[in-house]
Amino acid sequence: MESPTGMPGHMLLSLRGIAKSFGAVRALDGVDLDIGPAEVLGLMGDNGAGKSTLTKIVAGNFPPTEGQIALGGTAMVFDRPAAARDAGIEVMYQDLAIAENLTASANIFLGREMTRSFGPLRFLDHSGMNKRSAELFRELKSETRSDDLVKQMSGGQRQAVAIARTRLAKAKLVLMDEPTAAISVRQVAEVLDLIRRLRDGGTAVMLISHRMPDVFTVCDRIAVLRRGRKVADKPVTATSPEEITGLITGAIETG
Amino acid sequence: MSMTSEFTNISRVSWHRRGFFAGQTAYMTLAFVIICVLAATFSGNFVTTGNLLNISRNFSYIALMSLGMTVVIVTGGIDLSVGSVCALVAVCTMIAMRAVSNSSLAAIPYATVVVPVVAGLLLAAAIGAVNGFFIARLDLSPFVTTLGMLSICRGLTYVITQGRGQAPTGPGVQAFFAATNGTIAGLPVPVVYVLVAAVVLGIALHHTVWGRHLFAVGGSEPAAMRTGVRVSRVKIGAYVLCSLSAGATGILLAGWLGSAPANLASGYELRVIAASVIGGANLAGGIGGPVGAVIGAALIEVIRNSLVLGRVDAYWQDALIGSIIILAVLVDKLRGLQAK
Numbered sequence: 001m002e003s004p005t006g007m008p009g010h011m012l013l014s015l016r017g018i019a020k021s022f023g024a025v026r027a028l029d030g031v032d033l034d035i036g037p038a039e040v041l042g043l044m045g046d047n048g049a050g051k052s053t054l055t056k057i058v059a060g061n062f063p064p065t066e067g068q069i070a071l072g073g074t075a076m077v078f079d080r081p082a083a084a085r086d087a088g089i090e091v092m093y094q095d096l097a098i099a100e101n102l103t104a105s106a107n108i109f110l111g112r113e114m115t116r117s118f119g120p121l122r123f124l125d126h127s128g129m130n131k132r133s134a135e136l137f138r139e140l141k142s143e144t145r146s147d148d149l150v151k152q153m154s155g156g157q158r159q160a161v162a163i164a165r166t167r168l169a170k171a172k173l174v175l176m177d178e179p180t181a182a183i184s185v186r187q188v189a190e191v192l193d194l195i196r197r198l199r200d201g202g203t204a205v206m207l208i209s210h211r212m213p214d215v216f217t218v219c220d221r222i223a224v225l226r227r228g229r230k231v232a233d234k235p236v237t238a239t240s241p242e243e244i245t246g247l248i249t250g251a252i253e254t255g
Numbered sequence: 256m257s258m259t260s261e262f263t264n265i266s267r268v269s270w271h272r273r274g275f276f277a278g279q280t281a282y283m284t285l286a287f288v289i290i291c292v293l294a295a296t297f298s299g300n301f302v303t304t305g306n307l308l309n310i311s312r313n314f315s316y317i318a319l320m321s322l323g324m325t326v327v328i329v330t331g332g333i334d335l336s337v338g339s340v341c342a343l344v345a346v347c348t349m350i351a352m353r354a355v356s357n358s359s360l361a362a363i364p365y366a367t368v369v370v371p372v373v374a375g376l377l378l379a380a381a382i383g384a385v386n387g388f389f390i391a392r393l394d395l396s397p398f399v400t401t402l403g404m405l406s407i408c409r410g411l412t413y414v415i416t417q418g419r420g421q422a423p424t425g426p427g428v429q430a431f432f433a434a435t436n437g438t439i440a441g442l443p444v445p446v447v448y449v450l451v452a453a454v455v456l457g458i459a460l461h462h463t464v465w466g467r468h469l470f471a472v473g474g475s476e477p478a479a480m481r482t483g484v485r486v487s488r489v490k491i492g493a494y495v496l497c498s499l500s501a502g503a504t505g506i507l508l509a510g511w512l513g514s515a516p517a518n519l520a521s522g523y524e525l526r527v528i529a530a531s532v533i534g535g536a537n538l539a540g541g542i543g544g545p546v547g548a549v550i551g552a553a554l555i556e557v558i559r560n561s562l563v564l565g566r567v568d569a570y571w572q573d574a575l576i577g578s579i580i581i582l583a584v585l586v587d588k589l590r591g592l593q594a595k
């Protein structure tokens with residue numbers, strides 16, 4: 001099924017010929033990638049392979065030098081983060097993009113605060129936001145209080161705040177850049193659980209990780225980037241950690 | 256059974272470690288009260304209506320500018336140009352007043368006051384917008400940009416006036432003095448302006464989207480950017496507001512002094528920043544508020560006043576205020592270490 005843009009309409013997100021240059025550095029080169037609805041895609045690759053660059057392009061942080069992005073077969077231009085967000089794409093950054101001087105609920109609602117009007121004036125609806133945040137934390141089974149400052153929170157609680165933010169947005173696609181890089185074993189299990197919960201709720205996830213076990217536990221499909229090019233893209237059932245390792249390092253040319 | 260009671264590893268933080276009580280602002284409020292009590296005990300002249308009115312008037316100029324400065328500091332910036340903006344706006348407002356008084360507009364009631372004051376405030380806003388543009392859009396350092404602006408505005412003030420003071424003139428001059436130097440319910444008007452501005456700013460900072468975004472930008476600019484906060488707009492707005500508060504102070508000072516000298520408010524930027532920082536605004540961004548700005552300015556003025564009443568050499572003031580700045584951030588630091 002091809003849409004007028006020539007992009008597959010049954011795919012949630014389609015990337016075609018994505019390239020990105022930073023001066024002389026070719027961070028991405030001719031990358032084609034598709035993600036289906038409620039699919040969990042693992043994106044792997046060595047340091048500097050271009051994974052974060054690809055997420056930033058999809059998130060609208062900067063435009064690609066070349067290539068097209070389509071959502072459900074419709075061509076999109078994500079010229080700023082808000083454009084991607086409005087299209088239903090949420091990002092969980094490596095550093096979580098959290099302001100430590102604000103409360104959990106302020107962070108969850110940052111950029112889309114709930115307000116109440118008094119005549120011509122609009123004021124923050126503190127209790128409404130706290131209540132909704134508490135609900136989100138309860139759904140996530142997270143021991144996090146809405147009106148606590150993030151400064152005082154553990155790594156796992158910060159993850160919960162970042163994840164609650166994507167739940168609030170009812171995202172179609174969540175991009176996660178190394179969510180399990182800097183947290184404890186128990187917290188990794190929590191995040192993986194959460195990715196499953198997101199998928200069961202109909203949200204697609206693009207998971208960037210260097211941790212082979214995480215990717216093989218939770219992903220439906222794995223794509224490998226090497227030096228800015230996609231060298232493999234296959235269902236987890238059709239590959240093995242050994243093969244993926246070979247593809248990442250270049251011991252295996254393509255898969 | 257409440258939700259949180261199922262969890263054993265989290266407990267409510269005790270009240271004196273939360274919110275207002277946990278901040279530097281609370282310590283400085285305490286210091287302020289102690290100094291007032293000491294001053295009242297050792298000097299019979301401290302608690303006289305005349306002296307208290309005097310203190311409150313003197314304090315209000317620094318306080319008004321500190322409110323604006325606090326907004327900039329919350330975004331993680333700084334504005335060194337406030338003293339010069341004060342002078343340039345005051346001088347230009349006086350010149351505009353003379354021009355309007357000599358024009359056909361003078362026939363309209365109050366136009367000789369309203370038009371120059373609005374023009375002066377627009378000038379202030381424009382200077383703030385230039386500061387903000389260079390800092391937010393061109394990513395120049397706030398310190399260097401506003402240091403440049405300090406020099407530009409002071410230079411222009413001397414060029415325009417040739418060093419001569421500019422006095423308010425024209426048919427509206429009585430109304431001008433009433434609005435800048437009169438009293439409302441026994442209080443000097445600048446004090447009333449400060450209190451109103453502080454309340455409005457407090458509400459805006461803590462109960463509006465604008466305030467929320469201001470704190471977010473100061474807390475983590477990348478986080479604010481990625482969640483769709485319009486970071487540049489927030490920052491430019493902060494510098495405009497800071498400049499406006501400086502410009503308004505300049506106009507009030509001209510009314511108080513009965514003239515705007517070219518060296519008006521020179522060196523005020525340091526006192527204003529000191530007041531904000533003593534009150535708890537953190538130069539790293541993300542922390543600060545109007546209560547702190549007002550308390551910081553009040554603390555500085557009460558110390559100055561006590562030293563005058565105690566016949567202490569006036570030059571001790573600066574040394575003492577400097578020590579208090581360092582002490583204030585030191586106490587905050589120690590408290591932070593203790594909490595960890």
Ligand SMILES: Nc1ncnc2c1ncn2[C@@H]1O[C@H](COP(=O)(O)OP(=O)(O)OP(=O)(O)O)[C@@H](O)[C@H]1O
Nearest residue numbers: 022025026027045046047048049050051052053054
């Ligand atoms: N803003 C930038 N300016 C210049 N070069 C950049 C920029 N961002 C990324 N690069 C370069 O692009 C290449 C890809 O970087 P990217 O961050 O996408 O890698 P990555 O796969 O996420 O690596 P890691 O696993 O270390 O996070 C690297 O060579 C990097 O140095």
Ligand SMILES: [Mg+2]
Nearest residue numbers: 051052053177
């Ligand atoms: Mg990366």
